Amino acid sequence: PHYVYPGSPNTFLTIGRWLSEGGKVFSKDHRHFLTEREISMTIARLMSTGYAKNFKEKLMLRKLKKAMIKGERKLLELLQKLDKKNEQTIIISPPFQLFSMMMIMEKEDIHLDLGESNSVVFTGGGWKIFEDKKVPLDEFAGRVEKTLGIPRSSYVDVYGMSEMNGLAVSCKAGYKHLHPWIHPMVLDDNEGNLGFGTFGRFAFLDPVAHSYPGYIMTGDRVKLLKRCPVCEKTGFVLEPDISRMAGAEAKGCANLMRGMMAEELRKIEGD
Structure with a gap:
């Protein structure tokens, strides 16, 4: 199977380290991360708050936002490729990040059939500042089935935190x-x-x-x-x-993407 995590394995965050270590049981060409870039303290702060202290950080934040937009497409293209090859895929993602990609898929009428290869989806980390976008778990599972072709029985949501x-x-x-x-x-x-x-x-x-x-x-x-x-x-x-x-x-770990994801989500809904 292929292991897909839309984040970075190079991070000081607890969940990120766990997912990075977990991915090592898969061969290098079967584990996929959104980026290999190290999530430093500065990057984590910029992604979490969206606040740049100086001109250098403003440029860094702008680059991060552009990288995030490309990352959404990169993730979707990867899943399309794996679906075409009928490869079993394990997807682990914060719910709002997967929700954003599914919105793009619905807008562009893209449908995958990953369930045919016994693929599974795990979400965790909560919705954080996206509470106003949050949908009931049953509705979310329905969207996973509709866009990714993964049945509800193969979708699992987990709740936890670094302290637990x-x-x-x-x-x-x-x-x-x-x-x-x-x-x-x-x-x-x-x-x-x-x-x-x-x-x-x-x-x-x-x-x-x-x-x-x-x-x-x-x-x-x-x-x-x-x-x-x-x-x-x-x-x-x-x-x-x-x-x-x-x-x-x-x-929380899942909240690091919030500034960029919020902006892109608003753009999608505004189109």
Whole structure:
């Protein structure tokens, strides 16, 4: 199979390093990254905030935006090539980045049939500042099937963060199943425990963490359930509808592309 990640393997970011290491199990000609360029602290800041401190950084930001536009086309052309050869493909991407490419495909009436080669799609990282563009998980899975030809059964969304040692993987119904060693909580505005079945701020205790206190309070709005109401798997789950708390700062590995992606998304919608 081919491994496709629309990011850079050369980064200090935790998720980026994981995906880079994971790609090493594939031969060099079977792993594909959007760029091999190192994501330095300066580049990460520019991509995350869009703020340039001086003229040099303004030029750098302009080049980054142009590279991102080319990157979208590069990704689409790669998938078209793999589809034509009927190659099995593993696609790992933030949802908003894949959503942007699917919008281009819908606009230009491009349809692939990657499902014929048993290809799969994994998304993770959330929508960040694209919360106003966010679509329900079921609708997103429908777009994946319509544009990429990958059935819903081969689409998985994961929830996690650098501070959490373990990913909450969605079942076919979209519920995020937490690892058994994670002790989850849902907090109210006064940081009181709301328990199960109520939306609030997600927090958790992670006993696996040793280099820092493992109690983390996130900026995510979730609803916690004792078990999945659809599938037969046991353990705590989060409802599919996970969003950012009002006023929460946009953070995370997936958020690094936000400035460029937001601009290009607006252009596509404006055409």
